[in-house]
Amino acid sequence: MRYFTSVSDLGDLSEALRLAKEIKADRFKYDTLGRHKTLMMVFFNSSLRTRLSTQKAALNLGMNVIVLDVNAGAWKLETERGVIMDGDKPEHLLEAIPVMGCYCDIIGVRSFAGLTSREYDYGEVVLNNFIKYSGRPVFSMEAATGHPLQGFADIITIEEHKTKPRPKVVMSWAPHPRALPQAVPNSFAQWSLAAGYDLVITHPHGYELDERFTKGATIEYDREKAFEGADFVYAKNWSAYAGDNYGAILSKDRSWTVDSRTMALTNDAYFMHCLPVRRNMIVTDDVIESPRSLVIPETANREISATVVLKKMLESL
């Protein structure tokens, strides 16, 4: 596997889930595969889970790891081609990327959406420049439109906890004080549909996601109806995708916060969120602290999803 940006890159999802189970049972099973190979993790944005879990995954496989925080210690990078570089950015991404490629075998990239231009964000300009110019296999550690390592970890977690072949999985928009990208909900929808779940997405009007990620899901604007009989509830905020509202906050309606009253409508559903989470905006303390909360198991499975992805990339070198 040379690139990992979406569920389709993994090939057979059932086989990937089988491999995830195998690695979870013995995460050092392939600990010589990455000997003398170097992973470079490039962060344009902050991270706790991705930084730790991906580094741990590389160590599980015997790799060396370099972590580069572009905004802390490296030269400021210009990303737009054609710009006259007379400002505060002394280096262009188009040189910096092949430079990074000189010092590693595989590159992971985190680069969030700017939320000012849908065309630029959904063109995945930064990630695609790494793919085009680094000369190395590249994987997404959350890019503008997707977070595939999170999507994979989320369905590993659902597979571990489901009690029926096709659970009802509800992804619910929830309020947040800042405008967030659509990357996590896009990937959760994409991976849930690929796994064959009965996916229901509920959100206020105006928060419709890109159909390329959600085609096959049921969109239910009546939140209480959506929650009825749910086996899993995945809460997440996202900003608007559609038209001129791209990147906008259209609602901060706190009645969309996931609480025990709405969870009582479900089939004793598990609660999920990718973290970091704003307590009592996205979800109440009692729900996230309840025995049905899977937020920590999801996080733990980030190590597993990253180990599977890196194993498959190492095998392609």
Ligand code: CP
């Ligand atoms: N869920 C997730 O990717 O967390 P970080 O932003 O902390 O990496």
